[in-house]
Amino acid sequence: MELVQDIAALRERIARWRREDPDGRVGFVPTMGYLHEGHLSLIRRARAECRRVVVSVFVNPLQFGPQEDFARYPRDLERDLRLAAGAGADLLFHPPVEAMYPHGDPGVFVDVGDLARRWEGARRPGHFRGVVTVVTKLFHLVQPDRAYFGQKDAQQAVIVRRMVADLNFPLEVVVCPTVREPDGLAMSSRNVYLDEDQRRAAPILYRALQAARRRLEAGERSGPALVEAMEAVLGGQPLIDPEYAAVVDAATLEPLERVEGEVLLLVAARLGSTRLIDNLWLVVEGDRVRDRWT
Numbered sequence: 001m002e003l004v005q006d007i008a009a010l011r012e013r014i015a016r017w018r019r020e021d022p023d024g025r026v027g028f029v030p031t032m033g034y035l036h037e038g039h040l041s042l043i044r045r046a047r048a049e050c051r052r053v054v055v056s057v058f059v060n061p062l063q064f065g066p067q068e069d070f071a072r073y074p075r076d077l078e079r080d081l082r083l084a085a086g087a088g089a090d091l092l093f094h095p096p097v098e099a100m101y102p103h104g105d106p107g108v109f110v111d112v113g114d115l116a117r118r119w120e121g122a123r124r125p126g127h128f129r130g131v132v133t134v135v136t137k138l139f140h141l142v143q144p145d146r147a148y149f150g151q152k153d154a155q156q157a158v159i160v161r162r163m164v165a166d167l168n169f170p171l172e173v174v175v176c177p178t179v180r181e182p183d184g185l186a187m188s189s190r191n192v193y194l195d196e197d198q199r200r201a202a203p204i205l206y207r208a209l210q211a212a213r214r215r216l217e218a219g220e221r222s223g224p225a226l227v228e229a230m231e232a233v234l235g236g237q238p239l240i241d242p243e244y245a246a247v248v249d250a251a252t253l254e255p256l257e258r259v260e261g262e263v264l265l266l267v268a269a270r271l272g273s274t275r276l277i278d279n280l281w282l283v284v285e286g287d288r289v290r291d292r293w294t
């Protein structure tokens with residue numbers, strides 16, 4: 001696996017791949033690094049489906065608010081190189097901030113409409129504008145045939161898929177299921193911020209989602225009743241400060257009164273100064289309930 005930090009060198013390498021094998025698929029896994037099994041599952045999936053696999057590691061300042069954790073976000077390039085290579089990546093792109101934003105903040109952004117109004121977008125103003133702007137830049141640089149995103153950041157996946165459709169990017173977005181710790185906690189680079197007690201409490205997010213899923217499987221179709229079920233679980237743990245629990249349409253992200261079709265169960269909570277999110281992305285058809293991504 002090759003480390004590339006320079007934009008011109010990245011373009012050159014990808015152009016060469018395209019010349020050598022015009023029909024070979026290029027797969028792309030964008031990340032902020034500090035890789036874990038969740039990221040590696042995306043890289044392995046890309047490896048299985050594509051001729052070439054590019055992973056980017058870039059902690060994008062544009063998607064962090066002024067009070068957020070950009071400065072302390074965990075970074076370990078040596079480890080990332082080892083793990084990405086082990087999972088089958090061909091190239092790791094790790095540009096310096098100045099290469100991506102030579103003029104400081106970009107003068108032109110990609111903007112997100114109503115899909116950014118609620119949930120993560122409401123708590124992190126400007127976050128999704130930063131995400132789609134950097135993802136657009138990365139898509140232009142890598143020109144992948146397939147890009148791999150994790151279900152864990154479900155609102156992000158919905159927004160990127162919509163951006164690709166609305167702005168006619170010639171690529172396919174593949175959503176990969178959330179990889180969890182044995183106790184159910186969704187893997188996240190931010191889990192390293194948790195102290196011992198918080199780490200023990202953290203799986204409650206997943207337990208709240210499971211409680212709602214059980215109600216769904218038992219026939220409950222009221223959105224508010226499922227939200228109540230999640231809130232009841234989240235509210236029972238003093239170390240957890242719940243931010244939202246929601247049952248939404250997976251295309252519009254609007255809350256649902258009645259649950260049917262493709263739906264997202266979303267939770268977000270603070271543990272001390274750490275924010276964690278989790279979700280279930282389900283298809284509800286009659287009395288059947290199944291996971292959307294496998």
Ligand SMILES: Nc1ncnc2c1ncn2[C@@H]1O[C@H](COP(=O)(O)OP(=O)(O)OP(=O)(O)O)[C@@H](O)[C@H]1O
Nearest residue numbers: 031032033038149150152153178179187188189190
């Ligand atoms: N547990 C997971 N399972 C599957 N995919 C994941 C998981 N965690 C992250 N991803 C995906 O990996 C990609 C890169 O995410 P990112 O680098 O932000 O990692 P992260 O662990 O989610 O970090 P953060 O703590 O900032 O949320 C995204 O598409 C994200 O959805």
Ligand SMILES: CC(C)(CO)[C@@H](O)C(=O)[O-]
Nearest residue numbers: 030031032060131134153
């Ligand atoms: C997609 C992404 C790499 C853009 O910076 C980031 O939001 C992430 O890691 O999910």
Ligand code: BAL
Nearest residue numbers: 032063064127153156
């Ligand atoms: N995992 C999504 C990127 C972020 O939280 O900033």
